[in-house]
Amino acid sequence: MVRKAGAERPMTLRELSPDFDEWPERWMGMKEDLEYGKKLLPYMEEFLNELIKRDLSRKTLKNYIDNTWLLGGSIIKDVSVYEEYKTAPLKKLAASVETGGMLPDGYEYMTERELKAFERTCELFEEFLKTTTTKKKSRAG
Numbered sequence: 001m002v003r004k005a006g007a008e009r010p011m012t013l014r015e016l017s018p019d020f021d022e023w024p025e026r027w028m029g030m031k032e033d034l035e036y037g038k039k040l041l042p043y044m045e046e047f048l049n050e051l052i053k054r055d056l057s058r059k060t061l062k063n064y065i066d067n068t069w070l071l072g073g074s075i076i077k078d079v080s081v082y083e084e085y086k087t088a089p090l091k092k093l094a095a096s097v098e099t100g101g102m103l104p105d106g107y108e109y110m111t112e113r114e115l116k117a118f119e120r121t122c123e124l125f126e127e128f129l130k131t132t133t134t135k136k137k138s139r140a141g
Helices: 020-027 031-053 058-081 089-100 112-140
Strands: none
Touching: 020 031, 020 058, 031 058, 031 089, 031 112, 058 089, 058 112, 089 112
8 A cells, every 4th residue: 555665756636636627527417516516626635635645555546536536426416416505515525424424326336345445535534524624723723
């Protein structure tokens, strides 16, 4: 999981996922989905950049990125189906990653290993959100 000594320079999110900024358009089913997806993206970017700082292997990072993309698509579908556009994106994101996370779209076609990896991504995201929220509150107060 950890990169070997002497490995290439640190990677950036855009190098690992050149289409990252297009995710909201790819998740979109309806016009309203696009704006909601754009509001989710900064939280996802911050989370993924934090993982990149951990010096994980490229393969592991790509796995977390792919699962974060799946999570975003599942959140957008959920928001669209239940017309939850007024729910704050951070609140929806936090609820979606709690206790192992929601099931992603297409979960029935995923292997047990893929589902476990998705669950692990949600656990890390939940931990990240709790940590960053606590840090931000302590700085503000």
